[in-house]
Amino acid sequence: MHGEQAYLDMCRHILENGTKKEDRTGTGTLSVFGYQMRFDLQKGFPLLTTKRVPFRLIVSELLWFLKGDTNIRYLLQHNNNIWNEWAFKKWVESPDYTGPDMTDFGRRSQQDEEFGKVYEEQLELFKQRMLEDGEFARVYGELGPVYGKQWRDWQTTRGESIDQIRDVIAQIKRNPDSRRLIVSAWNPEFVADMALPPCHTMFQFYVADGKLSCQLYQRSGDTFLGIPFNIASYALLTHLIAHECGLAVGEFIHTSGDAHIYVNHLEQVQEQLNREPRPLPSLQLNAGKQSVFEFDVEDIQLIGYDPHPTIKAPVAV
Template structure:
């Protein structure tokens, strides 16, 4: 059984050794395996990886963005969170409105060509300034389509009604904790073509036993080096705050992966990480005066005792 941070490292090592070389949407290439699971006991600390530094503030602001039902990166940029920039930026540079230098395959070219990277950074800074300061521009190019927050909070039905899945699942946990229907889905087949990136973490289910709330996530596509550490911490945090609202303790986070992969341009970074020793997970401190998940702000969360190894930089495949 893969458990804790060592389980994450063991799976990464397994993928490097046994993964199938595959082509992918980004034309980067991956080493891939299918169908694995990791488990994290949330009573043993908050599962923020220690073999490389993971920016907790970015995880919190992204999760709050999902919870708000927001799909525009303006909120993220206002909180100095740049993790979704590339997908919105692509919308702009692929549009008829864009008049700058050619940005084709900017994700790969910016890593390989110093001169191009300078042009790319210049255009990205222009883009970010426009998102932050031009409301019309932000509405047109900052929105990522009906991604996670939209599906969690405002799922549109065939009857033109909407379902607030997150609110409904909290109510169900409170009123019928033994139900087997504590499920939130981000995968809406009708909306997938209109999303900047179809949901990678597609469905999650809660489970109540012995006064504890556990969560299992099914993730169809799992970028082990960059994405998965964020996903682990994000859903662990979601479990903690929903448990808090429902008067429960946090139990386990169970992470089930479909296509678990390492990008070919992340191999050396993964090997560096595998050469490091794990350290104890930090503790999570939550502002207990907030009663509702929908009232939390960035300042309501604090890590105690986080002592990671240095961060390891790697390119994002867009």
């Protein structure tokens, strides 16, 4: 089976079996509960080929998580805009914002061309100020204690800090047969303080036959826009940690809770399903870097990626 087929089968399963549900964004979805995909990382890097997925954004976002960063300024410095809407929402809903009404900007920008132009202007002004004004970025670029904070600086009730990533790497090296190789991003005490509660909530590593595998549990997944990023991001994380630990890569297993397709993505999904998958690319890491914390964007290269063209779709915020 082609490495991408597991994802395409998931899309078909949701289209054929999904239940119509309302959601927090007001968009509406087709949803199924409980679905699992498996990707053999020995057979290629699982970046979709039936549409172009921007790999550099996946790399910079993962490195942002690994730095423990929770402010979008780093992402914007790497021309990564995938978290903009949540920070922008915080800005336009604040008492300091005095510009045009941006209420429900996500849907309105898709439905009203004139409003869409105003929204894009305001978003560009916001991004420019984020890059130029450190104090503004400190206040309005902050997303709260999201992934990076929980991965690298989990706060205990005793006021201590737990670096889950550093700890799990040490455990893999010291006791690879452990069944406790787990990292959690879901911290109930701080969920209300996050711009977006973690969708990819926890992951577990497994070592067998000299190979490192990873299983992700994702409580909620935007199947068309989000899950392709998540697959590639956690496959990349598996490669990076295997590299540091002197292991080969095994499988990446993606387990979904609420797996959904937004109703305004149905045409895009059908277009993608009509395309023929192409050979998967391979991943090349800078052999001169050992620790996952040493890697920069340019140290991670994709070889042989030849996808079909991009398929655009609106983000539900």
